[in-house]
Amino acid sequence: MTHQNETYTGPKHAATAPEADIVVGVDGSRESFAALRWALAESVLSRQRVNIVFGWTRSWDLGAEPHDEEDWTRVRASIIKVLNSWVSTECADIPVDRASLVFTPVKASGPEALLEIGHRAQQIVVGRRSLGRVARWFLGSTSASLAEDATVPVTVVRIPADDAEQVEQDIEQAFVDDLPRNVLDADVESMQRHEGHQGQQARKAESIVVGVDGSRLSMKALEFAAREASLHQATLHVLYCWQLKDMGNIPGYQNAIAPIEVGQQTAEDTLAELVANARIPDTVTVRTHAFHISPAKGLIHAANHTSWVIVGSRGLSGLDAHFLGSVSKQMLTMTDCTVTIVR
The missing domain is CATH 3.40.50.620 (HUPs)
Known part of the structure; x- marks a missing residue:
C-alpha cells in the first residue's frame, strides 16, 4: 500500500541525548501511515527510538489465528516483515536510523495494548480520520478515549477525511503568499517544489x-x-x-x-x-x-x-x-x- 508522501528534507539540528521511546500505532491504513511518518520524522530530530506497534486481529487477513506460542512466533515474524516493508515504502524519504526502530506485534484489538506498551513512552502517536480504522482500533469508540486513559502525552495526527476537505485546504493555501516551511520540513525550496495533496497539506x-x-x-x-x-x-x-x-x-x-x-x-x-x-x-x-x-x-x-x-x-x-x-x-x-x- 504505497501512498504519495510529502518530501522530507531532514532537520537542521537534533537533540543531543536520547529520551524515552516514541510509541506509534500502525495497521496499514492511510491514517496510521501519517502517524508513522510523523513519529519517524520526530525521532530524526530528537534521536529517540520508535516502537512501532501493530495489533493482530482476525479481521486483518494475516492468516489463521495463532493457537500456541509456535503459531504466534510465526505470525509475529510475518508481521515484523510487513512493518519493515511499510517503513521502506511509506517513509523512504525520512533518514531514520533503522537500528533505532523496534517492532512490536501484539494480539489485541483495542487501545489497552498500546496503553500498556506506551505507559513509559515519551509520547504515544496515532493517526486519525473520522471513523477511520486506526481510530476505531487505537482510540476505541471515541477519539478521546486513548488520550483520557494514557499516562503519557498522546499525539493524534489528523489527515483530511476526504478529497473535498483537502481541496478546501488547497484553496485556502493558494491565497497565502508567504508560507514558511512545515514544522517537519527544513527546506522551504523543497517544500515549494513538491506537488500533491499531502505536500499541499504540509504547507502550514x-x-x-x-x-x-x-x-x-x-x-x-x-x-x-x-x-x-x-x-x-x-x-x-x-x-x-x-x-x-x-x-x-x-x-x-x-x-x-x-x-x-x-x-x-x-x-x-x-x-x-x-x-x-x-x-x-x-x-x-x-x-x-x-x-x-x-x-x-x-x-x-x-x-x-x-x-x-x-x-x-x-x-x-x-x-x-x-x-x-x-x-x-x-x-x-x-x-x-x-x-x-x-x-
Whole structure:
C-alpha cells in the first residue's frame, strides 16, 4: 500500500541525548501511515527510538489465528516483515536510523495494548480520520478515549477525511503568499517544489500552539510544547483564554464585576507570569496571547492557523477541569491539525 508522501528534507539540528521511546500505532491504513511518518520524522530530530506497534486481529487477513506460542512466533515474524516493508515504502524519504526502530506485534484489538506498551513512552502517536480504522482500533469508540486513559502525552495526527476537505485546504493555501516551511520540513525550496495533496497539506505555518490556564497539567503541556518548539525551530504561541467567571477574585473588584479591560489586563499579567516561570529554552521564540473567549472556542480558532496544538488533558481544580477536561475532547473531534494531549 504505497501512498504519495510529502518530501522530507531532514532537520537542521537534533537533540543531543536520547529520551524515552516514541510509541506509534500502525495497521496499514492511510491514517496510521501519517502517524508513522510523523513519529519517524520526530525521532530524526530528537534521536529517540520508535516502537512501532501493530495489533493482530482476525479481521486483518494475516492468516489463521495463532493457537500456541509456535503459531504466534510465526505470525509475529510475518508481521515484523510487513512493518519493515511499510517503513521502506511509506517513509523512504525520512533518514531514520533503522537500528533505532523496534517492532512490536501484539494480539489485541483495542487501545489497552498500546496503553500498556506506551505507559513509559515519551509520547504515544496515532493517526486519525473520522471513523477511520486506526481510530476505531487505537482510540476505541471515541477519539478521546486513548488520550483520557494514557499516562503519557498522546499525539493524534489528523489527515483530511476526504478529497473535498483537502481541496478546501488547497484553496485556502493558494491565497497565502508567504508560507514558511512545515514544522517537519527544513527546506522551504523543497517544500515549494513538491506537488500533491499531502505536500499541499504540509504547507502550514511553522508554529505550535499551547493552551494554558495555570494548572499543573497546563504548565506540563507548556514545557512539552517548548521542547517541541525547540526541536522544530517553531514559534511557540501560548494561548490563555479567559472568562470573568473563571478569573476568581480580581483585586479591587471583590464585591463587583470587573470591567472587561481589567479582566484582560489581569489575564495578560497572569500569562506573563506563567511563561516566566516555565522552563522554556532560550532559543524558542514565544508569542503570548490572552483572549476573552472560552478555551474551546479560542483553541479551535487557533487550530485553523497552525499545524499543531498541545493541551493538557485534565486537572485537579474546577478551573482546570473546565479548561482542559472538555477542551481536549473538542480539540480531537473538531480540529484538522495534529493535537497532543498531555497527561
